[in-house]
Amino acid sequence: MASSWSTSRVARAPTVAVGDVTILPILDGELDLPAEEAAPDLPPDARPTALGQPIDPNGRIRLPVICHLVRADGRLILVDAGIGPWRWNGWARGRLDLALGELGVRPEEIDLVVTTHLHADHVGWCAVGGGGRDARPFFPSARYLVARREWEHWFDAARGGDGSVAYLGDAVAPLGRHAALDLVDGEAPITPSLSFVATPGHTPGHVAIGIASGGERALIVGDVTHYRAQLEHPDWSPVWDLDRAMAAVTRERIFRDLEDDPAATLVTSHWPYPGIGRIVRVRGRRVFRGL
DSSP states (O other), X not given: OOOXXXXXXXXXXXXXEETTEEEEEEEEEEEEEEHHHHOTTSXXXXXXXXXXSOXXXXXXXXXXXEEEEEEETTEEEEEOOOSXXXXXXXXXXXXXXXXXXXXTOOGGGOOEEEOSOOOGGGTTTTEESSSGGGOEESSTTOEEXXXXXXXXXXHOGGGTOOOOSHHIIIIIHHHHHTTOEEEEOSSOBSSSSEEEEEOTTSSTTOXXXXXXXXXXXXXXXXXXXXXXXGGTOTTOOOTTOSSHHHHHHHHHHHHHHHHTOTTEEEEOSSSSTTOEEEEEEEXXXXXXXXX
């Protein structure tokens, strides 16, 4: 399907078509993180080569934060909401709002905001306006979809969650107060072409977003993977995976599924931008080929 979106100074990558669905990756910002957290089981001198990306003299790496604007089934859908305007953890302000403006997309045109999970770098533009009770949904016409299991992990006191993490109060809790939130059970459909795919491990209710249209498939994997070296080493789990063992199992399952299907596209959130391509075997090794 042809897209009406143009390239922009903020979002330079072209759209990717999956049947009649189009996906536009938008770079919201970067995370500045300790490299030891990305690969805690590797010795420091091995990390730059093993991870395949630079580590600065202070032992820190930068990971892109990519959101995805999807046109599917007559709806405009945002998958994950980036860092947002907040400065949690000292992160720089996100620029998704600027990118959407350059693309001519107004916040009120977004029909659905779908989150893979509720970590701070995936929910930042869900609600804005100062935090606490003054916050409001940034996309005023959208329904916000969150996996019920994920919501319960962070917010249901009976299950150990109390919503006390600061960013949850700023950017996520207001969705409930404004009646903009829908909790989704299991691997439910989002639209005829999109569905939730259970991918637990990084968080208990983490989901990928499956896309199927015109005999083609794609999977927006969120934090199933953080860097390309995990293709060959799916057992390399960062400390950000709450259940590192389960995350490794999920990662291998997803990579194997995509590798086995020549019509399947991998869509990542933290690999080098734009982070969209296919997994293939070359001389017995898994290799990423960008589109």
